[in-house]
Amino acid sequence: MASKKEVATAKITILPEKKEVLLPVGENLLRALHEKGFDIPSPCNGAGTCGQCRVRFEQGAPPPTDGERRLLNSQEIEDGWRLSCLHKVEGAAAIYPTVQTGELDTKAQVDSFLEVEDVDPGVSAHFLELSPPGRNDQRADLLRVQEGLGQELVAPLPILKKLPSILRGSGFSLTVVKDNDTILDIVPNDHSHAVYGVAIDIGTTTLACYLFDLVSGRQLAVAAGSNPQKTFGADVISRIGHVRKQKKGLEELQRLVVNALNELIARMARKVKIATSSIYKVTVVGNPTMLHLFLGLDPSGIDHSPYVPVIQDGLTTRAEEVGMAIAPFAKVEVLPGVSAYVGADIVAGMLYANLGMTDEVVLFLDVGTNGEIALAVGNEIFTCSAAAGPAFEGASISQGMSALDGAIYRVTLDGDELSCAVVGEKEARGICGSGLLDAVAVLRKIGLIDKTGRLRKTEHPLSSRIEGEGTRARFLLADGVYLTQKDIREFQLAKGAIRAGIDVLLEHAAVNFDDIDRVLVGGAFGSSLFPLSLLRTGLLPPISVEKIHFLGNSAGQGAKLVLLNRKNEEKLQQLNKRINYIELSFIKDFSQRFVSCMQFPTDEQLLTLQQRNEREG
Amino acid sequence: MASKKEVATAKITILPEKKEVLLPVGENLLRALHEKGFDIPSPCNGAGTCGQCRVRFEQGAPPPTDGERRLLNSQEIEDGWRLSCLHKVEGAAAIYPTVQTGELDTKAQVDSFLEVEDVDPGVSAHFLELSPPGRNDQRADLLRVQEGLGQELVAPLPILKKLPSILRGSGFSLTVVKDNDTILDIVPNDHSHAVYGVAIDIGTTTLACYLFDLVSGRQLAVAAGSNPQKTFGADVISRIGHVRKQKKGLEELQRLVVNALNELIARMARKVKIATSSIYKVTVVGNPTMLHLFLGLDPSGIDHSPYVPVIQDGLTTRAEEVGMAIAPFAKVEVLPGVSAYVGADIVAGMLYANLGMTDEVVLFLDVGTNGEIALAVGNEIFTCSAAAGPAFEGASISQGMSALDGAIYRVTLDGDELSCAVVGEKEARGICGSGLLDAVAVLRKIGLIDKTGRLRKTEHPLSSRIEGEGTRARFLLADGVYLTQKDIREFQLAKGAIRAGIDVLLEHAAVNFDDIDRVLVGGAFGSSLFPLSLLRTGLLPPISVEKIHFLGNSAGQGAKLVLLNRKNEEKLQQLNKRINYIELSFIKDFSQRFVSCMQFPTDEQLLTLQQRNEREG
Numbered sequence A, B: 001m002a003s004k005k006e007v008a009t010a011k012i013t014i015l016p017e018k019k020e021v022l023l024p025v026g027e028n029l030l031r032a033l034h035e036k037g038f039d040i041p042s043p044c045n046g047a048g049t050c051g052q053c054r055v056r057f058e059q060g061a062p063p064p065t066d067g068e069r070r071l072l073n074s075q076e077i078e079d080g081w082r083l084s085c086l087h088k089v090e091g092a093a094a095i096y097p098t099v100q101t102g103e104l105d106t107k108a109q110v111d112s113f114l115e116v117e118d119v120d121p122g123v124s125a126h127f128l129e130l131s132p133p134g135r136n137d138q139r140a141d142l143l144r145v146q147e148g149l150g151q152e153l154v155a156p157l158p159i160l161k162k163l164p165s166i167l168r169g170s171g172f173s174l175t176v177v178k179d180n181d182t183i184l185d186i187v188p189n190d191h192s193h194a195v196y197g198v199a200i201d202i203g204t205t206t207l208a209c210y211l212f213d214l215v216s217g218r219q220l221a222v223a224a225g226s227n228p229q230k231t232f233g234a235d236v237i238s239r240i241g242h243v244r245k246q247k248k249g250l251e252e253l254q255r256l257v258v259n260a261l262n263e264l265i266a267r268m269a270r271k272v273k274i275a276t277s278s279i280y281k282v283t284v285v286g287n288p289t290m291l292h293l294f295l296g297l298d299p300s301g302i303d304h305s306p307y308v309p310v311i312q313d314g315l316t317t318r319a320e321e322v323g324m325a326i327a328p329f330a331k332v333e334v335l336p337g338v339s340a341y342v343g344a345d346i347v348a349g350m351l352y353a354n355l356g357m358t359d360e361v362v363l364f365l366d367v368g369t370n371g372e373i374a375l376a377v378g379n380e381i382f383t384c385s386a387a388a389g390p391a392f393e394g395a396s397i398s399q400g401m402s403a404l405d406g407a408i409y410r411v412t413l414d415g416d417e418l419s420c421a422v423v424g425e426k427e428a429r430g431i432c433g434s435g436l437l438d439a440v441a442v443l444r445k446i447g448l449i450d451k452t453g454r455l456r457k458t459e460h461p462l463s464s465r466i467e468g469e470g471t472r473a474r475f476l477l478a479d480g481v482y483l484t485q486k487d488i489r490e491f492q493l494a495k496g497a498i499r500a501g502i503d504v505l506l507e508h509a510a511v512n513f514d515d516i517d518r519v520l521v522g523g524a525f526g527s528s529l530f531p532l533s534l535l536r537t538g539l540l541p542p543i544s545v546e547k548i549h550f551l552g553n554s555a556g557q558g559a560k561l562v563l564l565n566r567k568n569e570e571k572l573q574q575l576n577k578r579i580n581y582i583e584l585s586f587i588k589d590f591s592q593r594f595v596s597c598m599q600f601p602t603d604e605q606l607l608t609l610q611q612r613n614e615r616e617g
């Protein structure tokens, strides 16, 4: 027999469900968590090089190691993210273990935690031990269940079909899953703990799914993947074009996105070992075109004036109606939007951002293929959608790419030297949205881009990196990666559209940019943008950099809020009613405004900005 | 040019919709109605021999002709039924034109009219002429429809899928069919007049369907047919046995009945030239087994103690869920029952009979394979189901048959001579339920059956018609048609069960048979029973014959009431709550009671009955 050693243990609180585990002090944290059954990915097997074994310390974070400074950015480190393989169990701590899958999942993971005070998803499971029928109790099966639950219930026929055999096979013990008075499922014996839900954000480019335990409210897993519809075009206009041109185009696009979501959900379920048939609630956000395609509704009214969708107020249906491979009667809630271009993603983001709930003047921005913008002035909300084009998603940029390994995501100046941060610390092979923003901002700041957007050589030593001339000019960012004159034009189109939209909203609300109390930037890659770059490029009006805050994937977070608490559904509907939509394309002089907003700030404006932020920072 | 003649016209009011038509006086009534578009069947082409061109005069009935005395029974003639081909247009009259199809339809037709004061089926159609979208009106398609109707609506996905093309194909004019806040259908242009409904009575033996215009409340057509499930047994027990034994038995029985109903409905729709896709509401009654099979629910709990169905409170579903070939989202309401053996047919019949709505003591009887019995004492209702067996439906009788051509349906004494009335005035080839009752009653009255049920020869001249002895004895009713000793035993089993049930209910309610104010006899062939025979056989306790009333197909009538007015649905639920169900098989001495009730009234009792009814009549 092995001798027993006295081992000191530390109490680790696992969030968000506040479960306490005792881990042996001195043991490697990753290994200790694995031993307790936490399925934390560790492809490099604890070598500290893959960066995937992230946990977030809410409390008791150890000082970061050098390895972490390489693999995590400073914001993440400040937020408490650590690589569990690089630390030992020391003392009491409270941590969020992450469960990650796939390349894109890591990105989605950053936004994956959310605490709600009150878990009340509406969908609930009830374990019933019923008395069997007898001479003095001839109640019908359904009546027996209803009286066991103490309420009248609506039962779908397919569920009634299996009721008698479930009752008799389990000695009249069963779990009823219901949504208000509607039965969603019945299963033999006690499965009242097994009620799961998924929040889904259908992006034009990326799909993100978040799996939750609807009893505890705990997030169990995240999965993200590409939207496979993108083989039919990068933007909503080309997707709608496909529907219009191909007879079965609509069905095809629906099948593609639903199948991809089914795969992501199955992946999460496998990972945490739950049955997809125990998923009973789904909330879905996305732009209106994505939601129309998910539901199989014709989006043809969306791509031309007067831009009319089939639905805008959301829709509740059941999983089998859209082909989702979860419990067939699971409640699928497609959340409400405002117009053909301001969709549930934005409204859910507003919910998450608490927009319109304070006295402040708040500008809310979601930067993607469309720049959706909202301005809350106290209770009133103005919103519009600016056709930003796909520059921020890398699609129209010569070496543009998503924020995957090898993408330049941050460009900074170190004295006169340029420094590029690359995703995965790999060799640079392209540039993603945040890198594009930074590159343009830096080059404008040092004058290698003039206020009209033209690349030009100056006295600055980095001028030597400019090759070619005129429309063929390009700037060497890193070995083999260039920012071209055409890329800068594409960027100007995008930021010009967004800035013009912001100006129109300010005008409509009759407030000045100085009145803005906060700027909230949401959207899947919002949090990777560098605030000063937003000001230096003039994408935002010249405000204090301090006022800019990043929300992460606000759309996904909003979807989670509604998933976990039905009161948020009501809040969303209320919010929706307070939104005034402004159709930019109907504004008379919008083209002129747009063109003038493509200009960059002048040297004087840049100087003022610099001084102001130096003074304040 | 033909010269114009002055023709006198008579104003004929067409019931129940009170439409007035002017018909030329002196013209053949059938031909005049045909000319006004009434599709009245006339297979003999007006020769007065087919008996199918029936109309019922509510007012202004002409004296009956000899032909009518042959083809209609005296009750029908008294009720105002006439054959339209045998009469001329005379003066003002109010008539119900019938629309009949098929052999069984004629039977169903007798009960086919029903007037409701207030047509309010819940399902309604609304014609909307919407303004098309424009720069100042970017509302989504569904929102546009909702605001056009002035209410929020729940729209099934398949309907939303066709919404944009319907709107744009019809210049934004459409008809919305809805049930409360749920859209059942949308169709281009104005179809607000085309909303139809069907009341269905699923009998173990016979299916009856009644097609209604839900705008006017007018009955348009009737169709009846055999229940094709009967190849798997005449009674519910053998149908359940089939479900139990065959893996796909349940699906097979469901398919059979749904297909048969679809055929009947299609037949009616063709007849009156409406689209089955315009049928938006269906109410269904039947015994619990029939309703379980219709819904595809397992009836296995019904055939053994403690007799537990899957549902007893009815169910609302949509047509596509059960495979009905009408509007896919049509509301299909299976009406509520009380227990495994007292079903929606009985409860709907109680609704039609207004049971429990007065201070009276009312006995309600539905005689079929099961004798369902209800006793209302003021507000309180007691009910039970007596296993009567299939004698009344002819199934266990040696020459038993349905009330089709050739069936003896009435047996009377004319002095010492026996007289048999045969359906269709054809040669007798068998005996139906009412004929059986009469035959036994007559033979008991003249003593050829003793009080124990034994056939015996007496002084009576009809003794000569008895052939054979003991269990092989039989009585010659008509050429080639015999009533056997075994038939009499079968009859005794049926009437014994029913009478024992009646006695149990009286005892439970603590009332005496003398306290009964009225006996209401419902059921598909209830109205063909001869009241005195019910007393002479002892099926009913010895009350005054005056108290016995026939309701016709009370189940079907109840289904129609709910079809035409949703308030009746509520009434039905209220009624249902007041019903106390008594399971006869759980009553201790029920077998003894049953055996003693198989006895016929004694000679003295028959004499008293005779005197009483002679005195009163």
Ligand code: FES
Pocket: A030, A041, A042, A043, A044, A045, A046, A047, A048, A049, A050, A051, A052, A053, A083, A084, A085, A086
């Ligand atoms: S396991 Fe690879 S960095 Fe921790």
Ligand code: FES
Pocket: B030, B041, B042, B043, B044, B045, B046, B047, B048, B049, B050, B051, B052, B053, B083, B084, B085, B086
């Ligand atoms: S048409 Fe045949 S009886 Fe009138």
